[in-house]
Amino acid sequence: MEDSEIISLFKQEETKHYGFNLLVTKYQKKVYWLTRKMVIDHDDANDLTQNVFIKVWKNLDRFREDASLYTWIYRIASNECLNFIKKKKNVLFIPIYDLTKDLHAKLDSSTLVDGDEVSIRLQKAILTLPDKQRLVFNMKYFDDLTYEEMSAALGTSVGALKASYHHAVKKIEQHLKINLNQ
Amino acid sequence: MDKKIKHPFTTSDSYFEELKENILAQTPGQLLEKHSKRNIYTVPDHFFEEQYNQILNKKKSQEHHLFPAFTTQRTLAWVSIGLTSILLIIFSYSYFGTDEINDILSKESAIIQSDVTDMEDKLTSPEQKTETSIVNPPQQRVLHEEIVDEIILESSSLEELI
Numbered sequence: 001m002e003d004s005e006i007i008s009l010f011k012q013e014e015t016k017h018y019g020f021n022l023l024v025t026k027y028q029k030k031v032y033w034l035t036r037k038m039v040i041d042h043d044d045a046n047d048l049t050q051n052v053f054i055k056v057w058k059n060l061d062r063f064r065e066d067a068s069l070y071t072w073i074y075r076i077a078s079n080e081c082l083n084f085i086k087k088k089k090n091v092l093f094i095p096i097y098d099l100t101k102d103l104h105a106k107l108d109s110s111t112l113v114d115g116d117e118v119s120i121r122l123q124k125a126i127l128t129l130p131d132k133q134r135l136v137f138n139m140k141y142f143d144d145l146t147y148e149e150m151s152a153a154l155g156t157s158v159g160a161l162k163a164s165y166h167h168a169v170k171k172i173e174q175h176l177k178i179n180l181n182q
Numbered sequence: 183m184d185k186k187i188k189h190p191f192t193t194s195d196s197y198f199e200e201l202k203e204n205i206l207a208q209t210p211g212q213l214l215e216k217h218s219k220r221n222i223y224t225v226p227d228h229f230f231e232e233q234y235n236q237i238l239n240k241k242k243s244q245e246h247h248l249f250p251a252f253t254t255q256r257t258l259a260w261v262s263i264g265l266t267s268i269l270l271i272i273f274s275y276s277y278f279g280t281d282e283i284n285d286i287l288s289k290e291s292a293i294i295q296s297d298v299t300d301m302e303d304k305l306t307s308p309e310q311k312t313e314t315s316i317v318n319p320p321q322q323r324v325l326h327e328e329i330v331d332e333i334i335l336e337s338s339s340l341e342e343l344i
Contacts, residue, residue, distance in 0.1 A: 020241070024237055028230060028237075032225075032230070032233070033221065033223070036223050040223075042226075046233060046236075049237075050233070050236055050240055053237045053241075054241060058244070112223060112224045112226070113222055113223055115220070115222025119217070122217050123222060141219065142221070169211050172214065176213060177213070
């Protein structure tokens with residue numbers, strides 16, 4: 001079903017719940033995978049996905065249709081992920097807490113990760129990127145979003161996103177080369 | 183003679199393969215292109231169905247939150263907060279307030295009492311005392327005159343008698 005149809009169903013009182021159910025069905029997996037790649041932990045990704053849809057439920061009435069629903073939901077999900085990571089970094093105000101190390105450990109220990117060694121190395125290389133750059137890389141590389149869609153979702157210019165992705169690719173390849181030579 | 187070779191130069195057998203590898207290695211993104219974009223993360227069985235239900239349940243609870251007065255837990259919480267604060271006010275008043283208030287009241291009453299006695303003292307000042315003594319003599323004089331009159335009368339009556 002088209003986004004515009006979902007929105008019009010949502011905006012009518014008698015079909016509001018039906019419209020929301022359709023929206024969840026359509027975007028649930030996309031939001032979950034976006035958050036999962038950012039926070040790695042399954043439970044955290046589950047909580048974040050639920051929070052994203054509750055925010056969508058609360059704010060969809062105010063959604064202006066000049067942006068696409070898809071990018072609007074991505075924007076909420078991106079903000080949720082970045083805020084979550086920021087909070088986690090500041091937890092207990094421990095300056096020595098290394099989130100990257102923590103996420104690496106989760107990748108190694110989680111039973112919900114199923115990939116060959118090369119794929120896991122790639123994921124670890126991605127984890128070395130700064131948070132927003134990691135988000136940009138995931139959106140472009142895994143989700144195949146266009147720069148225009150990413151720009152609408154992240155509120156960043158297309159030029160800045162291109163540069164960010166280019167730098168991310170260089171860093172990841174550098175990381176992979178070093179690790180493959182070791 | 184082989185028609186394909188039109189120049190005298192030769193390369194190693196694997197030269198062009200290596201050249202291609204080198205060029206690709208220096209072009210950003212080529213190494214990543216080799217990797218499959220396969221998602222390595224997995225979820226438990228029936229996770230998305232469960233999550234779907236969790237989202238709808240959470241949405242329902244959010245709808246109740248729109249009317250917090252009707253949410254039993256919240257109402258109870260507010261009532262208990264209100265009662266606790268009232269009890270705290272009563273307790274603090276009875277423990278810390280009474281002595282101070284009594285002290286202030288006794289001081290105030292002492293001040294009022296002293297003011298009253300001052301006023302009374304002022305009212306009974308020497309000037310006012312003289313005024314009262316001035317008031318008395320005419321009365322005494324009247325009495326005295328009356329007595330004198332009586333005496334005169336008596337004496338006149340006596341003279342008449344004599």
